[in-house]
Amino acid sequence: TYQIDIIIDFTPDNRNGSGKSVDVIGVDKDSLQQAKNFCINNNLPRQEGGGAINLFMDGLIADVGSWREFWINAAPFSLLELARKNGTDTLVPALPTNSDGLAADNNGLPIGFNVSALFTAGNILEGSYKEEYLNYGTATEDIIASVIYRKYNAKEVFSTKESVDVSLENPPSTAIRETFDLSQFVTQREQAIMFGKLLCNQRRYIRKGIEFQTFPSEAVIAPGDFIYVDVGMED
Numbered sequence: 400t401y402q403i404d405i406i407i408d409f410t411p412d413n414r415n416g417s418g419k420s421v422d423v424i425g426v427d428k429d430s431l432q433q434a435k436n437f438c439i440n441n442n443l444p445r446q447e448g449g450g451a452i453n454l455f456m457d458g459l460i461a462d463v464g465s466w467r468e469f470w471i472n473a474a475p476f477s478l479l480e481l482a483r484k485n486g487t488d489t490l491v492p493a494l495p496t497n498s499d500g501l502a503a504d505n506n507g508l509p510i511g512f513n514v515s516a517l518f519t520a521g522n523i524l525e526g527s528y529k530e531e532y533l534n535y536g537t538a539t540e541d542i543i544a545s546v547i548y549r550k551y552n553a554k555e556v557f558s559t560k561e562s563v564d565v566s567l568e569n570p571p572s573t574a575i576r577e578t579f580d581l582s583q584f585v586t587q588r589e590q591a592i593m594f595g596k597l598l599c600n601q602r603r604y605i606r607k608g609i610e611f612q613t614f615p616s617e618a619v620i621a622p623g624d625f626i627y628v629d630v631g632m633e634d
Contacts, residue, residue, distance in 0.1 A: 402456045402477050403435040403490060406470075427489040430623075434479055436500025437492040441478075443593060444507040454478060454593075457551070458584035476581050476590075478597055482622030491623035493597060515624035518613060520631065527612035528630055533605070541567060541574040542602050544595040549582040563588060565595025567603060 406426060438454040454477040460469070467488065470481040479490040494502045495512035503509055533539050543566040550561045560582045566574060579598070585591055609628060620626060 400456055401435055401438045401454070402470075402474065402479060403431045403438065405456065405460070406431060406488075406490070427484045427487040430482075430484055430489040430491060430621075433496070433498070433500065434490040434492060436498075437479075437494075437496050437502065438477055438500070440500040441492075441494075441496070442501045442503045442505070443494075444503065452587060452589045452593075454590055455587065456584045457549070457586040473584060475597065476584055476594060478593060480622075484622050489622070495625070512625055514627045515620045516626045518611065518626060518628045518630075522613050523628075523630065524612040524614070527610075529610045530607055531610070532607045539606065540602070541570050542599060543570055543574050543576045544598050545576060545578045546591040546595045547578065547580045547582050548585045548588060548591040550588075551586040558586075561588070563591055563595070565592055565599060567599050 482491045547562045551558045
C-alpha cells in the first residue's frame with residue numbers, strides 16, 4: 400500500500416475514515432497524486448541489484464494519536480514530507496521530481512529542477528529576514544545510520560527484523576552512529592537504504608534555515624517548490 404492511498408482512504412471516506420464524522424476534510428488530491436507518482440515512478444537507483452523500486456508502507460496503524468504528527472514521523476519512510484497547501488494537508492516528495500514523479504533520469508543522475516521564485520532585498524519585507532544555523536555538535540556531524548526494517552516472507556508465519564548500515568562514502572572519524580526503526584512499516588531492504596541515504600545527505604548538507612516575509616503578490620510558491628534567495632550576504 401502507498402502512503403497516499405491510506406490518506407485518501409482514511410480522510411474523506413465515510414466507511415473507513417473520518418468522513419463519517421465531519422463533512423469536509425482538507426487534503427490536496429492533486430499534490431497527493433504527484434506524491435504517489437513519485438512512490439511508483441521515482442526511478443531512484445538501488446544500492447543493491449540495480450533497477451528501481453516502489454516505495455510502500457507495509458504495516459498496520461493501530462496506535463491512537465495525532466493524525467498529522469503520525470505523518471510527520473512516517474512520511475519520510477517513503478521519502479515524503481507532510482506539508483500544508485492552501486489550507487489543506489498533503490504529502491510532497493523530499494526530492495526534486497518532474498510531473499511524472501521521476502527523481503532521477505535513466506543514467507541514475509538527479510533530474511533538473513526549476514527555481515519557482517527569486518527573493519531579494521526588493522521583495523523581502525524590511526526587518527523580516529532571519530537566518531538560523533543548526534546547533535553545532537551532534538546535530539551537524541555526519542551520521543552512520545543503522546536502519547531497521549522488517550524482513551517479510553510469505554511462507555513464514557513470523558517476520559524478523561534486520562538492519563542495514565548506511566553512510567556517505569568515507570565517513571569522517573567523528574561520524575555518529577544512530578539507529579532508526581522502520582520495521583513497523585518498511586519491509587524492503589532497498590527502501591531502508593534509500594531512507595538512510597536521505598538522512599545522511601540531509602545531515603551533511605542542511606546547515607541553516609531561513610525565514611522572511613514578502614508581499615502577497617510575490618507568494619506564488621507551493622510546498623516542494625525551490626526558491627533562490629539573494630540578500631547580498633556571504634558566509
